[in-house]
Amino acid sequence: MTGTPARSISTRISTVLPRTLTNRAMAAYSRWRYGEVLDPLVAVGHHGKVTRTYALTELGVSGWKALDPGLKSLAIMAASVSIGCTWCVDFGYWEAQHGHVDPVKLHDVPVWRTSDRFTDLERDVLAFAEAETATPPAVDDALAARLTGALGAEAFTELVAIVAVENLRSRINSAMGLSAQGFSDRCEVPLGGPLAEVGEA
Template sequence: MARISLTPRRSLLFRAVEWYCKRTYGKVLDPARALAHNPRVLWTDLRFELSVAKWKELDPGLKALAVMASAASIGCSWCMDFGHWESQGRGMDVRKLRDVPMWRDSDVYTPLERDVMEYAEAMTANPPEVGDEPAARLLTALGEAAFVELTAMVAVENLRSRMNAALGLTSQGFKDHCDIPARPGTAAG
């Protein structure tokens, strides 16, 4: 259950966000509802996300796997739910989306995809545990511009997932269920 009300004051900004979300996603996104309690935070987040959406150096499939590996590491079921729905809508292999939380045990990923998810998890660890070898492999495979974008995307997803998890936002039903393995003493998303 969310730790903050998901019924903010219906400011002009929030009404515009509601309209956009319903038109684009079919429903208002819970993170937008939560952030709308502070219009400056919502406005800043919107501008930031619109800018991030323009980054195009990294392959979209690799970007999606990096984002979802970070979200799974943090335990953000909202991000896993939305990421699965969004990536499936873009034609990504459903098996790859389904297996993200257990990617090490799955045979559906290429060596490059495995390196991307390893890097995303290493960056997401607290403190980060990025090793020189995986970073060098990615830099060689992707080039500098895409490597920087990958690094930035993982950092962006850490912001999203940590904020959503802290606010208590959970799966919003974009996908039929969220594949986040339960941690000892917690329930799965």
């Protein structure tokens, strides 16, 4: 995470980072967990407090378990696609391969309105993620009521929060100029179809 990375990273800030304990610790954990240093850590690594807050936020989010992981993955993907964060789409596709979502469904997230692969509940989750991500947010009472009834108050609250968290991630990554890091290339089913088109846009 310090010095110039071997792989070129498309960012709007230097990738040569201060040799701080925080940066070294985050780099070591990232290599252990993901096999390489995540580009967002490089992008925010110039500000120690931002990096630590980012890490603590992600640690807290990892403990949220009320919402079905498959629905959560779809909501995250819908938010990142709406914002146009190719890094988030790439990483989200890879992360969701751990038994959470059928890869074909992930391919169809950008065209979920015309795809026949989603249940009614999944369609509501996708619609909600897009509506919450819109500027200004466009969530309506009927959709919120359906989701609260189907999921329960705790899981609905988690849905609202995870979409907000993905907005934070996607907007930081997009503003920093990050692009796909190649995580989806490691999946059994390569990133393609509608998501590939989003990545090339």
